[in-house]
Amino acid sequence: MRQPKVRELMEAIRALFGKRFTTKFPFEPSIPPEGFRGKPVYSTLDRDCVGCSACAEVCPAKAIKVIEEIAPDGKSGKRKLVQHPEICIYCGQCERACITQKGIKLTLEYDLATVDKTANASIVEKDLVICQNCFAVITTFDHLMWLSDKLGTLSFTNPTVMLAKQKELELLENIVKDSPHPRGGHLRFLCPNCRREQILKEQW
Numbered sequence: 732m733r734q735p736k737v738r739e740l741m742e743a744i745r746a747l748f749g750k751r752f753t754t755k756f757p758f759e760p761s762i763p764p765e766g767f768r769g770k771p772v773y774s775t776l777d778r779d780c781v782g783c784s785a786c787a788e789v790c791p792a793k794a795i796k797v798i799e800e801i802a803p804d805g806k807s808g809k810r811k812l813v814q815h816p817e818i819c820i821y822c823g824q825c826e827r828a829c830i831t832q833k834g835i836k837l838t839l840e841y842d843l844a845t846v847d848k849t850a851n852a853s854i855v856e857k858d859l860v861i862c863q864n865c866f867a868v869i870t871t872f873d874h875l876m877w878l879s880d881k882l883g884t885l886s887f888t889n890p891t892v893m894l895a896k897q898k899e900l901e902l903l904e905n906i907v908k909d910s911p912h913p914r915g916g917h918l919r920f921l922c923p924n925c926r927r928e929q930i931l932k933e934q935w
């Protein structure tokens with residue numbers, strides 16, 4: 732039989748009295764190392780996530796579902812983003828592509844075993860802005876406000892962003908009430924197609 736070398740014996744003795752590398756999980760929580768990619772979670776802070784759905788667009792596993800619910804009159808609605816950890820491959824693309832860089836973060840949470848598929852879903856819900864002409868979804872109100880903050884005074888060059896800002900400042904109702912509407916289309920939320928048609932109509 733092959734005799735152990737002195738170096739191997741020393742290593743065995745060191746391992747016997749040295750730091751343990753195994754953990755007592757699941758009896759004690761195991762702390763994941765730095766850079767660990769655990770369950771992605773949407774921020775609950777107001778406007779960390781603006782509901783733009785860029786995270787869903789880039790998700791290679793299609794683990795983020797975008798559900799839009801429109802009211803029966805077609806004038807309002809909600810966009811819900813649902814992140815499904817049971818489909819997620821923990822690539823981190825959603826966090827990387829998030830336009831605010833704060834909307835969705837991969838956490839250290841890994842203990843996700845459950846019999847209820849919906850139990851671990853992270854959900855965020857936002858108000859939609861609907862075109863007042865054709866009732867198409869434009870985007871979310873918070874997304875328009877994020878654009879307005881990014882653009883600063885330039886946001887006044889885009890009627891839809893400008894109207895959202897005025898709505899936020901509770902000015903919109905007075906402006907609509909007081910205006911004789913010489914160019915009425917400018918005082919309505921319109922999708923890009925309807926906006927283009929409106930501008931063309933005004934020019935001719």
Ligand code: SF4
Pocket residue numbers: 771786789790791792793794795814818819820821822823824825826
């Ligand atoms: S970590 Fe990757 S797979 Fe999971 S939700 Fe984000 S983009 Fe999709």
Ligand code: SF4
Pocket residue numbers: 779780781782783784785786787812828829830831832833834835
């Ligand atoms: S703000 Fe970030 S987390 Fe929220 S929908 Fe957009 S990309 Fe996703």
